[in-house]
Amino acid sequence: MINRDVVVKIMKGGNVFAEHIGNTLQPYGLSLQQFNVLRILRGRNGAAASLESVTGDMIHRMSNTSRIVDKLLEKGLVERVLCPENRRKVNIFITQRGLKLLKKIDRVINQTEETLTASLSKQEMDQLLQLLNKINFYNTKYTK
Amino acid sequence: MINRDVVVKIMKGGNVFAEHIGNTLQPYGLSLQQFNVLRILRGRNGAAASLESVTGDMIHRMSNTSRIVDKLLEKGLVERVLCPENRRKVNIFITQRGLKLLKKIDRVINQTEETLTASLSKQEMDQLLQLLNKINFYNTKYTK
DNA sequence: CTACAACAGTTGTTAATACAATGATAAATA
DNA sequence: TATTTATCATTGTATTAACAACTGTTGTAG
Numbered sequence: 001m002i003n004r005d006v007v008v009k010i011m012k013g014g015n016v017f018a019e020h021i022g023n024t025l026q027p028y029g030l031s032l033q034q035f036n037v038l039r040i041l042r043g044r045n046g047a048a049a050s051l052e053s054v055t056g057d058m059i060h061r062m063s064n065t066s067r068i069v070d071k072l073l074e075k076g077l078v079e080r081v082l083c084p085e086n087r088r089k090v091n092i093f094i095t096q097r098g099l100k101l102l103k104k105i106d107r108v109i110n111q112t113e114e115t116l117t118a119s120l121s122k123q124e125m126d127q128l129l130q131l132l133n134k135i136n137f138y139n140t141k142y143t144k
Numbered sequence: 145m146i147n148r149d150v151v152v153k154i155m156k157g158g159n160v161f162a163e164h165i166g167n168t169l170q171p172y173g174l175s176l177q178q179f180n181v182l183r184i185l186r187g188r189n190g191a192a193a194s195l196e197s198v199t200g201d202m203i204h205r206m207s208n209t210s211r212i213v214d215k216l217l218e219k220g221l222v223e224r225v226l227c228p229e230n231r232r233k234v235n236i237f238i239t240q241r242g243l244k245l246l247k248k249i250d251r252v253i254n255q256t257e258e259t260l261t262a263s264l265s266k267q268e269m270d271q272l273l274q275l276l277n278k279i280n281f282y283n284t285k286y287t288k
Numbered sequence: 289c290t291a292c293a294a295c296a297g298t299t300g301t302t303a304a305t306a307c308a309a310t311g312a313t314a315a316a317t318a
Numbered sequence: 319t320a321t322t323t324a325t326c327a328t329t330g331t332a333t334t335a336a337c338a339a340c341t342g343t344t345g346t347a348g
Contacts (some may be wrong), residue, residue: 014346031348050326050327051326051327051328052325052326052327062326062327063327063328063329065327066327066328066329067328067329070328083326086325086326087326088325088326088329089325089326090326090328090329
């Protein structure tokens with residue numbers, strides 16, 4: 001059953017990758033999900049990032065993203081700013097300290113990511129990415 | 145950064161797939177991991193399946209596999225048999241009831257797996273699988 | 289044979305996650 | 319405008335997972 005093989009392989013692969021990256025992050029006191037939030041925020045380049053929009057780029061429900069932000073806040077890596085236009089919203093920003101930490105981590109994460117994909121040539125990676133992009137990884141749990 | 149794109153895509157894809165399959169299993173009262181254990185046991189065709197060897201096919205540490213088996217035991221879906229040759233080992237077997245439940249679930253899981261991969265042709269799936277098989281998804285946490 | 293190390297599995301504990309319920313604000317509608 | 323409904327986020331709670339410590343068994347070195 002080729003469908004099953006593909007699905008199982010991707011699930012297992014995702015978990016293994018997550019484990020390795022999590023191990024890489026451990027010395028820096030960040031969980032994989034905390035790291036994800038920081039990278040998402042950096043990617044916004046200062047644009048407003050409501051909790052909802054951040055959750056949209058993650059694998060979590062909003063309730064848990066909220067608590068992940070709590071942890072980052074305790075460490076001074078992000079800021080929470082009530083949105084004045086819509087006081088239901090909360091905008092999250094990465095701090096200088098957060099950016100600095102990310103910069104430091106970037107190197108080792110790059111190394112880990114390269115190691116994890118070392119068995120593929122550039123062409124194969126292109127090809128793989130193209131195939132993966134055809135799959136609609138639609139997550140149903142953004143909003144709750 | 146193509147390495148990063150591949151790694152991130154597989155991690156996210158794995159999570160999304162797991163979520164969908166988990167949703168499919170919910171009406172049957174099985175978690176994804178309980179289902180994994182059952183499928184692994186069925187795949188052994190009655191061959192001895194120590195807890196350690198089952199853990200080897202999973203994404204978990206043995207301690208958690210042990211508790212997943214507890215749950216399956218409560219439901220009468222597996223049996224625990226102390227290994228007489230080596231009394232440290234415990235062999236796990238799937239029961240008739242477990243096989244019956246799996247058989248029922250197979251249909252809907254097949255459906256879900258097909259839906260998840262519907263955007264790929266047979267050739268593309270072959271190609272994708274071939275590329276994924278080049279990656280060494282080596283998990284470091286089997287034994288603990 | 290005894291002592292010590294390694295192995296297979298279980299139990300304890302804390303942190304992370306899923307899911308439900310709530311709170312506060314904004315939007316829609318009567 | 320008053321009332322209802324929808325939106326955005328947080329809090330509560332039970333389940334699941336990671337990690338460490340422990341139990342019982344086997345292997346091995348002296």
